Amino acid sequence: MAERKRRAECEYGEAAEGTHYEEVESCYKHGFEYVDEHRVKTESAPLLRAIFKKYGDITSGNDVKSSDLLSIFLERICHVYQRLEQAERLDLSRVELQGMISELRLCKMHKLNVGWILERVEYKLIELMDKELGAYETQFCSLLKEISSIKAELLVMKQEVAAANVIDLEEEQVGAREEEDSGEVGSSMRRSTRLRKQPGWHKAFYLLDSVDLW
16 A cells, blocks of 8 residues: 555556566656656656547557667657647747658657657648748749849840940041041141242242133
8 A cells, every 4th residue: 555655646656567666766766757658758748648548559569679769759759749739839840840750750660650640740741831832932923023123124224335335436436537537637738838838839829820720
């Protein structure tokens, strides 16, 4: 009776029959409890009991050879369950959800009954990816509009630059013609000056002026 009472006080009433009390007491001191023969951390025990109550013994038929590894699987299942409950208040990242799915698929591979929670996590991931896709599509449409606007501005700038280049070319051509004309006038004036300096220039000019060219 005393032993049974102490077990109840330590919340080890669900420890496996035949488990040595010293082992149970040691588990309690180190923060572990037994739930249907499975040793798990004290903080995971209440949730695991609730899971067993609702879904039955999810370890039934498993092929895990190590009891310690099986305990780790159960604790990870509890962790995933808690994160899903928190997801109502906190957003879960895609990376975290993918990690959960990997863990649960490993549990399923070892024949633990985790289909009920794996389905929830997969649905959560699909929901998140749909949301992300919608956001990406919105960003994509916005980027397309921005690209179209930039292309239009670029076209206008190219047209303005091309028009400015044409004007510059025309101005250069006009300037070149003016310089050429100025050079021809200067050359004629220089020739006239040289002619006037030659002997008998006045007489030749008088004779040319008196000739009726018509």
